[in-house]
Amino acid sequence: MNKKKRKRYPAVFIFLTLSSLLMIFPFVWMFLSSFKTSADVYSYPPQWIPSSFQLGNFLEVFKKIPFLRFYANSIVIAIVQTFLQILISAMGAFALTKLEFPGRKKMFTFMQSSMYVPEVVTMIPLFLLASWAGLVDTYAGLILGGLICAFTTILLMSFFEIIPNDLLDAAKIDGCGYYRIFLQVVIPNSRTAIGTASLFAFLTHWRSYMWPLIITNNVKLRTLPIGLKYLVQETSSEYQVLMAASLMAIIPVLLVYMLMEKEFVQSITLTGLKS
Amino acid sequence: MDSGRSMPRMKNNLQAREQRRAAAVMMTPLLLTLFFLFLLPVAFVVMMSFTNWSLTTPTRAFVGLKNFLFVLKDERFWKALGNTVFYTAIKLVADTGLALFIATLLDRKLHLRRFFRIAHFAPVVVPITASSLIWLWFYDPGIGPLNQILVSLGLPAMQWLYSEKTALLSVILFSVWKGLGYNVILFLAGLQSIPESYLEAARIDGASENQVFFKIKLPLLAPVTSFVIMMGVINCLKVFTEVDVMTPNHGPLESTLLLVSYIYDQSFTRGKMGRGAATALLLFLLIFGFTLLQRAFGRKNVSYD
Numbered sequence: 001m002n003k004k005k006r007k008r009y010p011a012v013f014i015f016l017t018l019s020s021l022l023m024i025f026p027f028v029w030m031f032l033s034s035f036k037t038s039a040d041v042y043s044y045p046p047q048w049i050p051s052s053f054q055l056g057n058f059l060e061v062f063k064k065i066p067f068l069r070f071y072a073n074s075i076v077i078a079i080v081q082t083f084l085q086i087l088i089s090a091m092g093a094f095a096l097t098k099l100e101f102p103g104r105k106k107m108f109t110f111m112q113s114s115m116y117v118p119e120v121v122t123m124i125p126l127f128l129l130a131s132w133a134g135l136v137d138t139y140a141g142l143i144l145g146g147l148i149c150a151f152t153t154i155l156l157m158s159f160f161e162i163i164p165n166d167l168l169d170a171a172k173i174d175g176c177g178y179y180r181i182f183l184q185v186v187i188p189n190s191r192t193a194i195g196t197a198s199l200f201a202f203l204t205h206w207r208s209y210m211w212p213l214i215i216t217n218n219v220k221l222r223t224l225p226i227g228l229k230y231l232v233q234e235t236s237s238e239y240q241v242l243m244a245a246s247l248m249a250i251i252p253v254l255l256v257y258m259l260m261e262k263e264f265v266q267s268i269t270l271t272g273l274k275s
Numbered sequence: 276m277d278s279g280r281s282m283p284r285m286k287n288n289l290q291a292r293e294q295r296r297a298a299a300v301m302m303t304p305l306l307l308t309l310f311f312l313f314l315l316p317v318a319f320v321v322m323m324s325f326t327n328w329s330l331t332t333p334t335r336a337f338v339g340l341k342n343f344l345f346v347l348k349d350e351r352f353w354k355a356l357g358n359t360v361f362y363t364a365i366k367l368v369a370d371t372g373l374a375l376f377i378a379t380l381l382d383r384k385l386h387l388r389r390f391f392r393i394a395h396f397a398p399v400v401v402p403i404t405a406s407s408l409i410w411l412w413f414y415d416p417g418i419g420p421l422n423q424i425l426v427s428l429g430l431p432a433m434q435w436l437y438s439e440k441t442a443l444l445s446v447i448l449f450s451v452w453k454g455l456g457y458n459v460i461l462f463l464a465g466l467q468s469i470p471e472s473y474l475e476a477a478r479i480d481g482a483s484e485n486q487v488f489f490k491i492k493l494p495l496l497a498p499v500t501s502f503v504i505m506m507g508v509i510n511c512l513k514v515f516t517e518v519d520v521m522t523p524n525h526g527p528l529e530s531t532l533l534l535v536s537y538i539y540d541q542s543f544t545r546g547k548m549g550r551g552a553a554t555a556l557l558l559f560l561l562i563f564g565f566t567l568l569q570r571a572f573g574r575k576n577v578s579y580d
Binding site for chain 2: 009012013015016017019020021023024026027029030033041042044045046087088089091092094095096099100101102104107110111114116117118119120121122123124125126127128129144145147149150153177178179182203206207209210213214224225226228229232233237239242243245246249250253254257258261264265268269
């Protein structure tokens with residue numbers, strides 16, 4: 001039996017090696033090409049390895065667009081959004097799972113129903129509301145309009161439910177109020193859950209496209225995804241420059257991913273299969 | 276001893292009131308975001324769909340069902356719907372089939388398994404706008420590596436994103452590459468939750484590996500499969516980013532115009548927000564229908580006990 005199994009492995013192994021190489025080929029191509037000169041790009045037959053590893057393309061990106069600014073915008077906005085979203089959701093999830101109050105079930109259903117409505121339906125009126133509130137082309141507009149709390153709340157609720165009530169009761173007897181129970185018992189006991197939810201939220205916001213596209217006109221407020229969209233239109237076919245920009249946008253995410261692969265996979269299976 | 280149940284009644288009342296107050300404080304931010312980001316916009320978008328609301332001029336008169344009639348008679352809407360259905364069908368078949376196949380291969384002890392998993396999932400985590408830049412070059416008819424490979428093999432070069440026939444397919448190919456890993460992970464998790472004892476029992480009874488896959492693994496995977504397919508449909512109906520980055524003007528002869536691009540185009544490019552709102556509501560009905568379908572399927576949970 002074992003022998004038979006081992007015999008089957010080489011084919012599987014070779015197939016997976018090939019398909020893996022196919023999957024990462026675009027990244028390898030991007031990495032190598034970001035150092036190429038314009039002559040390398042236009043040479044035929046294609047030149048795979050750049051003739052010299054020069055950094056001119058990266059400097060060119062900074063010359064063409066305020067790349068660092070876009071980068072900083074993306075980081076700041078995604079971090080603030082993640083923090084707000086986790087805070088709002090964790091408080092809500094705590095109340096919905098551990099506190100008794102009238103209307104609890106109705107509020108939960110109300111929240112759940114918001115998940116059925118896709119972004120494209122709410123974005124038109126949301127844009128108008130934001131413009132009346134003077135939030136177009138502001139960080140506040142970018143940040144607040146992009147919050148997605150229902151999903152995070154439901155995810156956190158599934159973790160908070162597991163925390164034994166005895167633990168909370170013990171804290172109550174020790175004289176803790178509900179806020180202290182939340183901050184000192186619930187939060188520390190669900191560090192993994194909050195980590196997973198934060199990772200997922202951060203990724204969503206880091207890649208977010210439609211809302212930042214709608215709510216900003218000012219170049220200074222563009223996030224990385226929007227900045228890259230306009231870079232394409234401005235550089236026509238200087239692909240080596242595009243590759244340098246793409247590389248800089250991708251590297252941090254890929255690094256975090258490779259370091260935290262387990263958590264990524266967990267966040268996918270949890271968020272995917274729980275909902 | 277156990278909590279406050281044995282405490283005097285007055286204290287109980289006090290606790291209940293304290294609890295309600297805490298709940299109100301904790302729920303307020305959540306309810307506020309739901310009000311401003313969900314309830315108000317939804318009410319607003321319904322209202323707008325019955326008006327000739329304009330982005331550029333202050334007209335906003337009630338027009339009844341005119342927007343819906345306009346959209347349903349608009350050739351571009353049907354084109355967008357057709358393109359979206361095409362996109363969904365092709366992407367779903369390719370994505371689900373390939374992902375299931377690769378997950379089945381990954382579901383065993385292998386050298387380099389971690390590398391295989393990372394490689395397949397890597398395109399999922401990077402921002403679409405960044406990775407689509409690479410594919411814009413791949414697809415370049417003149418200096419793109421895809422055509423260079425085709426030509427060196429003696430095959431005719433293709434126009435990829437620049438031909439009406441292949442533009443949408445090119446976007447789909449990119450999209451499959453980008454999204455495959457997500458489904459692989461879901462299928463893999465499903466496969467790994469099948470108890471080894473089931474598979475052993477079947478093998479001892481003389482079942483071949485093919486039989487084990489089709490008679491045991493596949494039926495037990497049914498909930499994951501139905502989830503992957505339904506979520507796939509819903510996500511395809513909402514696709515926007517990749518078509519907008521790869522073909523900013525809806526491609527040659529608008530061959531990559533999808534439903535969301537149509538809504539965006541009506542509302543923000545042409546400023547006809549009433550029409551955009553009406554189309555958004557139609558899209559919502561479509562998505563909601565599939566969500567209900569998914570719920571109905573999802574209920575049939577498979578138990579492993």
